[in-house]
Amino acid sequence: MSCEPGSTVEGEKDEAPTSFPPIPRPARGCDVCGALFAQWLRLRDPRSDAYDRAEAAAVEREIQLHPHAGE
Numbered sequence: 001m002s003c004e005p006g007s008t009v010e011g012e013k014d015e016a017p018t019s020f021p022p023i024p025r026p027a028r029g030c031d032v033c034g035a036l037f038a039q040w041l042r043l044r045d046p047r048s049d050a051y052d053r054a055e056a057a058a059v060e061r062e063i064q065l066h067p068h069a070g071e
């Protein structure tokens with residue numbers, strides 16, 4: 001991996017300038033995803049008493065892996 005300026009790889013998109021972790025995308029209308037997402041928001045908030053980065057990562061995977069019919 002190279003971070004040198006000017007070394008662009010063709011076909012690669014620009015990375016976002018921030019280092020925030022990817023936000024999971026809960027499926028619309030899915031109660032499970034919605035609940036998991038609300039939980040995730042609390043788990044990843046350092047000011048929340050539920051703050052737990054490892055747990056947040058686990059919940060994030062759950063959201064991403066939650067199966068939906070018709071997808």
Ligand SMILES: [Zn+2]
Nearest residue numbers: 027030033066
């Ligand atoms: Zn879902």
